Amino acid sequence: MADIREIIKMTLPSRGNSESGINIKAVKKDIEEKMNEKVKIYGFIGMETYDLIKENKIELPQLNSYIEKMDELDKSIKDMEELIKKEEQKNKGKNVCVCGFKLKAQDRFCPNCGEPVPRDTIICSCGAEISKESKFCFTCGRSMEEILSMQEEMRKPVVKECICGAKVPAGQFMCLECGRKVE
Numbered sequence: 001m002a003d004i005r006e007i008i009k010m011t012l013p014s015r016g017n018s019e020s021g022i023n024i025k026a027v028k029k030d031i032e033e034k035m036n037e038k039v040k041i042y043g044f045i046g047m048e049t050y051d052l053i054k055e056n057k058i059e060l061p062q063l064n065s066y067i068e069k070m071d072e073l074d075k076s077i078k079d080m081e082e083l084i085k086k087e088e089q090k091n092k093g094k095n096v097c098v099c100g101f102k103l104k105a106q107d108r109f110c111p112n113c114g115e116p117v118p119r120d121t122i123i124c125s126c127g128a129e130i131s132k133e134s135k136f137c138f139t140c141g142r143s144m145e146e147i148l149s150m151q152e153e154m155r156k157p158v159v160k161e162c163i164c165g166a167k168v169p170a171g172q173f174m175c176l177e178c179g180r181k182v183e
Contacts, residue, residue: 025177125150 052058053067095103101112108117121129124147128139135144160168166177175182 122147122151 049058049060049063050067050070053060053063095105095107097103097110097113097115097117099110099113099115101110103110103117108119109115110117121131123129124137124140124142126137126140126142128137130137130139130144130147132144136142137144137147159170160182162168162175162178162180162182164175164178164180166175168175168182173182174180
């Protein structure tokens with residue numbers, strides 16, 4: 001039987017193994033990836049089992065308490081979704097935030113919870129307020145498609161790459177993989 005170090009070295013040839021040993025960081029990263037894959041598989045097994053039990057295709061008495069809890073959660077979720085739907089219908093056409101706070105006409109964000117206020121208009125990059133149904137900005141002539149793509153680009157988080165290859169999110173000044181300062 002092969003030594004575990006040899007097995008790891010064979011599975012991680014591109015991770016910079018040295019003559020003196022293995023790259024522990026790389027092995028830990030692979031372990032984390034495999035654990036995440038296990039979690040996904042557990043989820044799929046659980047969903048398949050749940051569906052088979054609900055369809056009376058298998059019977060597993062030891063899972064009955066979990067199935068009952070799932071049914072309670074499903075009912076609770078359905079009740080909450082109906083409550084949301086009723087509240088949205090009640091507030092339709094009124095200037096009320098999802099948190100219930102009464103908004104002023106000029107509010108772009110709720111002063112109570114900070115949620116963006118959905119509007120039938122958008123603000124073009126030139127500053128003009130235009131209807132979402134418009135095809136072009138009446139001030140600068142940009143197409144609605146161009147305006148929306150520009151706004152989408154602005155919402156994307158900027159991700160930098162460290163010299164070690166790790167992705168560093170916007171606003172973070174230090175690489176969590178190697179500890180280097182990222183500019």
